[in-house]
Amino acid sequence: xxxxxxxxxxxxxxxxxxxxxxxxxxxxxxxxxxxxxxxxxxxxxxxxxxxxxxxxxxxxxxxxxxxxxxxxxxxxxxxxxxxxxxxxxxxxxxxxxxxxxxxxxxxxxxxxxxxxxxxxxxxxxxxxxxxxxxxxxxxxxx
Numbered sequence: 001x002x003x004x005x006x007x008x009x010x011x012x013x014x015x016x017x018x019x020x021x022x023x024x025x026x027x028x029x030x031x032x033x034x035x036x037x038x039x040x041x042x043x044x045x046x047x048x049x050x051x052x053x054x055x056x057x058x059x060x061x062x063x064x065x066x067x068x069x070x071x072x073x074x075x076x077x078x079x080x081x082x083x084x085x086x087x088x089x090x091x092x093x094x095x096x097x098x099x100x101x102x103x104x105x106x107x108x109x110x111x112x113x114x115x116x117x118x119x120x121x122x123x124x125x126x127x128x129x130x131x132x133x134x135x136x137x138x139x140x141x142x
Contacts, residue, residue, distance in 0.1 A: 002105070004102040004103055004104065004105075005102070005103040005112070006100055006101060006102050006103070007100070007101050007103075007112075007116055008098055008099070008100045008101075009098070009099050009100075009101065009116065009119050009120055009123060010096055010097060010098040010099070010123070011096070011097050011123040011124060011126075011127045012091055012094060012095075012096055012127075013094050013095050013096070013097055013126070013127045013130050013131060013134075014093075014094045014131050014134060015094055015095065015130045015131055015133065015134025016093070016094070016095070016134065017068060017088050017089065017090045017091075017094075017095035019130065019133065019134060020088045020095045020097065020126075020130050021068055021070070021088045023126075023129070023130060023133070024070050024086075024088060024097070024126065025061070025064050025070060027041055027043075027048045027059070027061055028041060030048075030050065030059075032129060033122060033125045033126035033129055034122045034125075034126075035121075035122065035125065036118035036119065036121060036122050037050065037052055037074075037118075037122070038050045038051070038052060039051045039052060039053070041059075044058070046060065047059065047060050048060075048061070054076065057074055057075060057076050058074075058075040059072050059073065059074050059075070060072060060073045060075075067087075068087050068088040068089050068095075069086075069087060070086040070087060070088065071083070071084065071085050071086055072084050072086065082102070082104065083102070084099070084100070084101075085098075085099075085100040086098065086099045086100070094134075097123060097126065097127070099119055099123060101115055101116055101119055
């Protein structure tokens with residue numbers, strides 16, 4: 001059994017957790033905030049095809065749930081899968097968004113650090129988007 005090195009990145013977001021989850025659980029919003037991974041996205045049955053800087057990839061998202069789980073599996077090539085744990089959890093009147101990044105076999109320290117930097121930028125982008133949306137006084141009006 002192989003245990004991969006991991007790094008969990010998080011960002012505090014000043015918007016209701018339900019609002020963050022609704023936005024993040026919609027795959028069509030992925031290009032708005034995850035530019036490090038997704039240039040465009042299209043539905044393909046139960047999966048989604050994303051255009052990335054590295055070429056097309058398939059993503060399968062967890063089903064909507066009441067626990068804030070946004071896990072997804074990225075398939076960069078046939079037969080290859082990368083599991084990505086992601087969560088929205090309440091934090092006071094706002095929420096915390098966490099993303100666990102795994103260092104895949106064969107990935108250098110520099111590549112892992114570069115990936116972490118991309119994820120960090122994406123998390124800050126979604127924070128900016130959601131806090132602007134959350135400036136509406138009532139979540140139902142957003």
